[in-house]
Amino acid sequence: LDEEAMREAARRLDRLTKPPGSLGRLEELAVQLAGITGDADLKPMAKAIVVMAADHGVCEEGVSAFPQEVTRQMVHNFLAGGAAINVLARQTGAEVVCVDIGVKGELEDDRLISRKVRQGTANMAREAAMSREEAERAIEIGIELAEILAGKGIRLFATGEMGIGNTTPSAAVLSVLSDVDAEDAVGRGTGIDDAGMKRKQATIRKAIALNVPDASDAIDVLAKVGGLELAGLAGLVLGAAANRRPVVIDGFISTVAALAACRIAPAAKEYLIPSHLSEEKGHRVALKELGLEPMLSLKMRLGEGSGAVLAFPLIDAAGNVLREMATFDSAGVSRG
Amino acid sequence: LDEEAMREAARRLDRLTKPPGSLGRLEELAVQLAGITGDADLKPMAKAIVVMAADHGVCEEGVSAFPQEVTRQMVHNFLAGGAAINVLARQTGAEVVCVDIGVKGELEDDRLISRKVRQGTANMAREAAMSREEAERAIEIGIELAEILAGKGIRLFATGEMGIGNTTPSAAVLSVLSDVDAEDAVGRGTGIDDAGMKRKQATIRKAIALNVPDASDAIDVLAKVGGLELAGLAGLVLGAAANRRPVVIDGFISTVAALAACRIAPAAKEYLIPSHLSEEKGHRVALKELGLEPMLSLKMRLGEGSGAVLAFPLIDAAGNVLREMATFDSAGVSRG
Numbered sequence: 275l276d277e278e279a280m281r282e283a284a285r286r287l288d289r290l291t292k293p294p295g296s297l298g299r300l301e302e303l304a305v306q307l308a309g310i311t312g313d314a315d316l317k318p319m320a321k322a323i324v325v326m327a328a329d330h331g332v333c334e335e336g337v338s339a340f341p342q343e344v345t346r347q348m349v350h351n352f353l354a355g356g357a358a359i360n361v362l363a364r365q366t367g368a369e370v371v372c373v374d375i376g377v378k379g380e381l382e383d384d385r386l387i388s389r390k391v392r393q394g395t396a397n398m399a400r401e402a403a404m405s406r407e408e409a410e411r412a413i414e415i416g417i418e419l420a421e422i423l424a425g426k427g428i429r430l431f432a433t434g435e436m437g438i439g440n441t442t443p444s445a446a447v448l449s450v451l452s453d454v455d456a457e458d459a460v461g462r463g464t465g466i467d468d469a470g471m472k473r474k475q476a477t478i479r480k481a482i483a484l485n486v487p488d489a490s491d492a493i494d495v496l497a498k499v500g501g502l503e504l505a506g507l508a509g510l511v512l513g514a515a516a517n518r519r520p521v522v523i524d525g526f527i528s529t530v531a532a533l534a535a536c537r538i539a540p541a542a543k544e545y546l547i548p549s550h551l552s553e554e555k556g557h558r559v560a561l562k563e564l565g566l567e568p569m570l571s572l573k574m575r576l577g578e579g580s581g582a583v584l585a586f587p588l589i590d591a592a593g594n595v596l597r598e599m600a601t602f603d604s605a606g607v608s609r610g
Numbered sequence: 611l612d613e614e615a616m617r618e619a620a621r622r623l624d625r626l627t628k629p630p631g632s633l634g635r636l637e638e639l640a641v642q643l644a645g646i647t648g649d650a651d652l653k654p655m656a657k658a659i660v661v662m663a664a665d666h667g668v669c670e671e672g673v674s675a676f677p678q679e680v681t682r683q684m685v686h687n688f689l690a691g692g693a694a695i696n697v698l699a700r701q702t703g704a705e706v707v708c709v710d711i712g713v714k715g716e717l718e719d720d721r722l723i724s725r726k727v728r729q730g731t732a733n734m735a736r737e738a739a740m741s742r743e744e745a746e747r748a749i750e751i752g753i754e755l756a757e758i759l760a761g762k763g764i765r766l767f768a769t770g771e772m773g774i775g776n777t778t779p780s781a782a783v784l785s786v787l788s789d790v791d792a793e794d795a796v797g798r799g800t801g802i803d804d805a806g807m808k809r810k811q812a813t814i815r816k817a818i819a820l821n822v823p824d825a826s827d828a829i830d831v832l833a834k835v836g837g838l839e840l841a842g843l844a845g846l847v848l849g850a851a852a853n854r855r856p857v858v859i860d861g862f863i864s865t866v867a868a869l870a871a872c873r874i875a876p877a878a879k880e881y882l883i884p885s886h887l888s889e890e891k892g893h894r895v896a897l898k899e900l901g902l903e904p905m906l907s908l909k910m911r912l913g914e915g916s917g918a919v920l921a922f923p924l925i926d927a928a929g930n931v932l933r934e935m936a937t938f939d940s941a942g943v944s945r946g
Binding site: 290291292293294295296297298299300339340341343344347348350351354356357358360361362364365366464465553567568569570571572573574575576580584587588590591594595598599600604605606607608609610 | 626627628629630631632633634635636675676677679680683684686687690692693694696697698700701702800801889903904905906907908909910911912916920923924926927930931934935936940941942943944945946
């Protein structure tokens with residue numbers, strides 16, 4: 275990070291008409307953004323939410339409340355502008371970039387970024403979810419996409435995803451990377467019942483025992499018990515950091531992807547901005563592992579990037595405060 | 611609240627392309643707003659943040675990190691558009707309504723709503739902060755202002771305040787109304803040191819012992835150990851509720867004012883929308899007393915209504931989701 279830009283932002287914040295530090299996280303964000311971009315002016319940022327969609331072979335084990343075809347159906351919904359993420363992104367002036375990185379079946383649409391690595395993962399309870407080469411390819415796709423979007427002027431990224439069943443591989447990856455039991459990593463996803471929760475936990479334990487992922491090698495973990503959108507989002511985080519662009523992390527799945535990215539390149543952590551605390555049980559564990567504190571408590575558990583885009587106005591606010599507030603001197607206000 | 615409108619909003623939410631309830635607080639807000647307004651369509655709402663400014667005689671006791679003249683100076687800053695609340699309100703398209711309800715000294719400005727009840731309160735450590743009649747007058751001003759603004763088309767209110775020293779009367783009012791010790795109600799305000807904290811606690815205990823406010827009579831409490839902006843904001847909450855308008859509650863001082871309002875008229879509680887959790891120690895106590903859970907965790911402690919306006923985009927999001935999202939049927943998405 276650019277420490278001179280951070281010091282300059284901090285100096286400016288302390289001259290503004292407010293008790294020092296009283297804008298809390300907004301001030302921290304302003305300093306972080308200055309450090310990431312190297313610009314203490316914090317100009318308004320064009321924003322994109324990248325929604326990576328993929329399917330999961332592990333759905334065969336009955337781990338989701340929704341049928342697998344919903345992944346494809348929801349991609350069409352994203353492209354048509356009818357999903358929650360579209361509504362929330364429109365409100366905040368952000369672009370929704372929808373990526374097929376591994377949806378089962380064929381999807382034809384000019385508005386879709388088609389980067390299908392394979393037709394969904396294999397069932398990790400029976401074999402590795404994908405090969406190492408496939409995981410690497412998915413990560414590269416995320417990196418390349420960040421590069422392309424940054425080149426088109428996007429200055430703030432957010433992570434989003436769609437993939438029926440994807441809380442199961444996310445919990446598996448978290449369980450391995452953070453060495454927590456499946457029970458602490460597994461939640462209800464889109465709304466599975468108690469019996470389904472038990473199945474989910476057992477499936478994760480079975481997949482880990484069968485595939486023996488190497489906890490010190492995040493790519494191995496993503497390949498064996500992860501998912502294509504998880505690997506793609508890990509790549510997006512790496513690509514955003516490489517291009518000095520901040521990236522807002524959505525809920526459980528996105529945070530696990532960010533955790534994998536930070537295991538691959540620990541420096542990426544400084545480019546992350548947390549958003550909300552999801553209802554999905556493992557999210558708290560994943561956030562803690564990354565040392566991130568959420569700014570929003572909305573009891574949401576939708577994914578798609580819906581929590582991340584709700585944090586965009588807070589990030590805009592940090593910049594607006596720095597650029598637009600009067601100083602003690604200009605406003606003739608006495609200091610404490 | 612209009613229960614039929616609430617049922618209609620809930621029915622619509624369950625048809626949208628998302629797992630039922632997965633938008634958490636946004637869905638709860640949509641149902642609450644439908645109930646308050648009697649309109650399940652949740653049309654976009656014109657918004658006003660009402661910033662009540664007043665001075666506090668208790669500043670004589672050395673309870674604030676800033677000198678008293680800052681109240682008046684900050685009113686000028688609000689009117690000139692240079693304060694944090696102006697920047698944050700502009701971002702969200704809300705109007706800032708600045709009210710002099712008891713600032714010390716003369717303030718002349720066409721943009722200011724002049725409703726001065728008196729030149730600041732008396733020092734509550736030596737006598738009652740104000741008379742019962744003055745407290746009632748301040749409450750009526752708040753009620754009338756809500757009525758006037760509602761008549762001008764404002765559909766969503768937020769509470770804000772400015773008053774050097776006002777965390778001290780707020781802590782005193784909370785201490786009496788919630789029967790908690792001064793130690794649990796007192797925080798650092800704009801940034802007082804440890805010795806100042808002790809002085810603040812001792813001052814509050816002294817004021818309560820001297821004035822013996824009747825905990826079962828919130829107007830008595832506001833008069834004896836409160837403040838003019840506290841009483842005015844309590845009135846604003848009552849007026850918003852009477853006009854079936856939701857009101858977003860800012861931080862510690864605003865929440866204590868809302869608590870006083872709800873002791874006067876318990877039905878007002880259903881019209882409250884919480885915003886952030888302030889760093890000011892007593893805020894958690896006041897929120898708990900009202901059964902409100904904050905949506906934002908930003909470690910802010912500025913006041914002015916700054917946390918409340920940051921919740922406006924979340925409230926807009928609730929309406930946008932209800933109006934704009936596709937249904938399972940319209941988007942051709944399978945249900946779980």
